[in-house]
Each structure stands twice: as C-alpha cells, then as structure tokens.
Amino acid sequence: MSEAGGDAWAPHLEDGETILWEGRPDGRIRIRRGNLPTVLLGLWFIVFGIAWLGLTTADLGNAPAGPSLFSLVGIAIVLIGLYFAVGQHVWEAYRRRRTVYALSTQRAFIAVNALGRRLSFYPIKPDTEIHGVFGPPDAIHFTTEPRARLHPLRGLERMENPTGFEDIPEGRAVYALLRKVQRGEVG
Numbered sequence: 130m131s132e133a134g135g136d137a138w139a140p141h142l143e144d145g146e147t148i149l150w151e152g153r154p155d156g157r158i159r160i161r162r163g164n165l166p167t168v169l170l171g172l173w174f175i176v177f178g179i180a181w182l183g184l185t186t187a188d189l190g191n192a193p194a195g196p197s198l199f200s201l202v203g204i205a206i207v208l209i210g211l212y213f214a215v216g217q218h219v220w221e222a223y224r225r226r227r228t229v230y231a232l233s234t235q236r237a238f239i240a241v242n243a244l245g246r247r248l249s250f251y252p253i254k255p256d257t258e259i260h261g262v263f264g265p266p267d268a269i270h271f272t273t274e275p276r277a278r279l280h281p282l283r284g285l286e287r288m289e290n291p292t293g294f295e296d297i298p299e300g301r302a303v304y305a306l307l308r309k310v311q312r313g314e315v316g
Contacts, residue, residue, distance in 0.1 A: 154296035156226030174210025230294045253310045267300020
C-alpha cells in the first residue's frame with residue numbers, strides 16, 4: 130500500500146487532519162467487456178465513412194477542386210467512429226494517468242489535472258456508504274455524482290455514476306483503511 134507523501138496536500142488539509150494514503154489509478158488503455166458494443170459500432174462507422182468517402186470521391190475528374198460537402202460528411206463519420214472505437218479509451222487512460230487519490234483522517238481526495246485542474250474532496254462519515262469492487266483492478270466507491278455520457282444511439286445520457294478510487298492495485302487495504310476512518314479509529 131502506498132504511503133502518504135502529504136506535502137502536496139498540506140494546503141488543503143484542515144487542522145489536525147493528516148494524509149493516511151496516497152495513490153494513482155492504473156493508467157493503461159483498457160477496453161472492458163461492457164465497451165465492446167460501442168467499439169464495434171465505432172468500427173462500423175469507420176467502415177461506413179470510408180465507403181462513403183470512396184463513393185463521393187470516385188468521380189473527381191468532373192468535380193470542382195477541393196472537397197465536396199459529401200466528402201466532408203464522410204470524414205465526420207470516420208472521426209465519430211474513431212472516437213467510439215479508440216478515442217474514448219485513450220482519453221480515459223490519459224485522464225487516469227493525470228489523477229491522484231488521497232485519503233486523510235477525515236476525507237477522501239480526488240485530484241485530476243486533465244483539461245484543467247480539479248480537486249474534489251468527500252467527507253468520510255459514519256453514514257457514508259462505502260462499496261468495494263475487487264478485481265483486479267480494484268475500485269472503492271463512496272459517493273455518486275451526476276455525469277453525462279455520449280451514447281452512440283441514444284445521444285447524451287445523464288446518469289448517477291459511482292465515484293471513488295478507481296483502478297487501484299491495493300483496493301482491499303485501502304477499503305480497510307476507509308472503514309477505519311469511517312469508524313473514527315484513526316487520527
């Protein structure tokens with residue numbers, strides 16, 4: 130289990146609060162089973178977009194110079210397909226590589242430095258619901274947050290997503306430490 134560095138967190142701590150654990154999520158690109166339909170749809174978009182481009186640029190001898198509106202639509206279809214097949218997974222890996230977690234004697238911290246800096250903290254109280262999902266990789270959720278997701282068929286979806294320490298290697302030890310914080314056994 131990672132020991133806490135604490136110095137970077139010092140400006141954000143309250144009096145008497147100390148960092149107990151600090152860690153980072155796994156930053157590798159990962160395609161989970163649940164993402165397979167989206168990846169396949171993305172691949173379909175790519176093939177369709179390439180076929181579209183082939184059909185719209187086949188007779189360039191009689192066409193004016195430069196891309197036509199139909200060609201631009203084909204390029205947009207390919208780009209949408211690339212996002213669904215690959216881009217979303219690359220973005221998530223990038224975001225995870227730029228995330229740091231910490232657990233103090235009172236709160237959980239999530240710091241993300243991707244497209245701007247964001248520091249979120251969540252008080253750990255006796256009534257906080259803590260859920261462990263042990264893999265590997267492990268995840269520990271202690272709240273939910275509203276999020277929007279772009280679904281290829283349904284458009285923009287709003288949902289409540291579990292939030293916490295995602296893709297960590299030492300989940301069971303962090304879970305036990307979170308429970309101690311919740312019961313007031315540390316500090």
